[in-house]
Amino acid sequence: MELEEMQAVWSQMSDQIEKQKKLTDKMIIMMTQEQYRKKLNKIAYPEIIGAVICYSVAILILFNLEKLDNWYSLVSGLISVVTLLVLPVLSLKWISKMRNINISGNSYKETLIEYTKGKQRFKKSMKLGYYLGFVLMFVIMPVSSKIIKGKDLFTETKSIWPIVIAIPLAIIFFFVFTKWVYKSYTGSMNSAEVLIKELEEKE
Amino acid sequence: MAKEYEFTQIIKDHEGVIFKITTIYTNNHEDQKDLYQEIVYQLWKSFDNFRGDSKISTWMYRVGLNTAITRLKKEKRKGNQIGIDQVIMKQTDQYDTEFEERLKILYAHIHGLNELEKGLMLLLLEGKKYEEIASITGLSPSNVGTRISRIKQKLKTQIVKK
Numbered sequence: 001m002e003l004e005e006m007q008a009v010w011s012q013m014s015d016q017i018e019k020q021k022k023l024t025d026k027m028i029i030m031m032t033q034e035q036y037r038k039k040l041n042k043i044a045y046p047e048i049i050g051a052v053i054c055y056s057v058a059i060l061i062l063f064n065l066e067k068l069d070n071w072y073s074l075v076s077g078l079i080s081v082v083t084l085l086v087l088p089v090l091s092l093k094w095i096s097k098m099r100n101i102n103i104s105g106n107s108y109k110e111t112l113i114e115y116t117k118g119k120q121r122f123k124k125s126m127k128l129g130y131y132l133g134f135v136l137m138f139v140i141m142p143v144s145s146k147i148i149k150g151k152d153l154f155t156e157t158k159s160i161w162p163i164v165i166a167i168p169l170a171i172i173f174f175f176v177f178t179k180w181v182y183k184s185y186t187g188s189m190n191s192a193e194v195l196i197k198e199l200e201e202k203e
Numbered sequence: 204m205a206k207e208y209e210f211t212q213i214i215k216d217h218e219g220v221i222f223k224i225t226t227i228y229t230n231n232h233e234d235q236k237d238l239y240q241e242i243v244y245q246l247w248k249s250f251d252n253f254r255g256d257s258k259i260s261t262w263m264y265r266v267g268l269n270t271a272i273t274r275l276k277k278e279k280r281k282g283n284q285i286g287i288d289q290v291i292m293k294q295t296d297q298y299d300t301e302f303e304e305r306l307k308i309l310y311a312h313i314h315g316l317n318e319l320e321k322g323l324m325l326l327l328l329e330g331k332k333y334e335e336i337a338s339i340t341g342l343s344p345s346n347v348g349t350r351i352s353r354i355k356q357k358l359k360t361q362i363v364k365k
Contacts, residue, residue, distance in 0.1 A: 001308050003327075003355055009305045010328040017219040025211040031240045032247040103269040104249030104262075107341025108322050111269040195317060 047095060051088035058084040064147045072154070073146050076139040083136045090129045094122040113199050116192050130181050134174060210250050213259060214243060220263050220329075227313055227325050228271035238271060245270045257338065264329075264339045268322050312358055320354050327351060 001009075058081045068074045101114050145153040154163075214221075221242050229235040245266050253262050313324055326336045333344040333351075340347065 001305070001312060001358075003358060005305075006309050006312065006358075007328055007330075009302070009309050011330075012302065013306060014219060014223070014329075017222055021215065021218055023215050023218045025208075025215075028211045028214050028243060029207060031243045098273060101269070101273050103245050103273065104252050104266050106265075106269060108265065108268050108272075108339060109319075109341035112272055112319055112322075115273050191317075195319065199319065 047088070047092055051092060054084040054088050061143060061147065067146050067150070068143065069146075070152065073142050073152070076141075077143045079139045080136060080143050083132045083139070087129055087132060087136075090125040091122075094118060094125065109199055113196060116196050116199075120192050120196075127181055130177075134177065138170065206250070210247060213263075214246065217260065217263050220260065221267060223325065223329070224264075224267040224271055226310065227321050228274075230314070238274060241274055242267045242270045258335075261335060261339055264326065268325075268339070272318055272322075312361060315361060316354065316357070320350070320357070323347065323350055324354060327354075 061077050061081050061084075065074070065077060068077045097118055098115065101111060101118075103111065106114070142153040145151050221239055224242065225235045225238045229238055246263065249262075249266055257265075313321060316324055322340060323336065326339060331339075333347045336342075336347045337344040342350070
């Protein structure tokens with residue numbers, strides 16, 4: 001379809017739209033209010049619930065630090081606390097940044113640059129988040145064993161076989177996982193970089 | 204009350220603009236309805252800042268396009284939505300099959316463009332002059348011209364491929 005033909009189709013469609021205007025005052029006012037409520041919900045639930053869980057677990061570990069009575073449990077405990085504090089910040093920070101884009105003041109170009117850069121940073125931090133989550137999965141095991149059961153996972157476990165099997169499996173899983181994360185992000189990151197480069201070209 | 208009245212009149216006068224932006228930036232009916240409401244909401248939010256420094260349509264395109272690209276996409280939306288089904292045009296009720304087919308082809312071409320090109324294409328199809336496109340997008344008029352030439356080239360390549 002040539003551009004001229006596209007313009008003709010577009011113009012015909014525009015005429016049809018003009019003929020069937022149906023918005024009422026009430027609908028418009030309701031839309032602004034409903035959307036306002038929905039916007040609050042969008043931010044509120046998933047992100048805040050995740051953050052509350054992470055911070056609750058971090059506080060629980062901090063209150064039970066005295067139970068982590070050997071160096072490796074203590075180190076694992078501190079790594080877990082730092083990870084649990086950092087993880088929610090990664091996504092909340094991006095959401096708040098995106099919400100602060102000046103939609104009415106910015107030009108399309110400025111918004112596109114700001115949004116694409118923000119999205120790139122978000123993807124990088126999510127990638128970091130996946131790795132941190134993976135680390136957390138392991139470091140929290142000796143910590144929870146100590147805090148919940150009062151047992152040292154390494155010295156007081158009856159059989160070492162579960163650990164011997166778990167470690168190689170974890171390493172294999174980690175390699176597969178890393179490859180998947182890399183594959184998921186590389187494509188979209190490249191196209192974002194091309195777009196930013198194009199927008200920032202000197203006119 | 205006067206502010207609300209003024210706002211609703213502006214939206215009613217330009218509802219077609221919002222509709223057309225939503226068709227370009229979404230792929231399904233649910234997303235389209237959601238974006239439609241989001242744009243109306245953002246226009247309402249920025250209405251106080253709009254003091255007639257620019258044309259109403261320029262302000263609307265700017266807010267509409269910016270909203271479309273910065274919208275935080277959600278996989279599932281269960282919130283109650285205002286019944287704007289009546290507003291969103293049901294093409295099958297309005298058009299003959301041939302026109303519908305041409306419209307589908309047009310959308311397919313537009314959806315194949317990147318975010319920047321989509322915005323430029325929309326404004327071009329709306330019959331905007333390069334100067335107005337430049338004031339909405341923040342590009343210079345000459346740059347708008349260059350990019351539109353590239354889009355035309357891209358569209359021709361798409362046709363050849365098909």
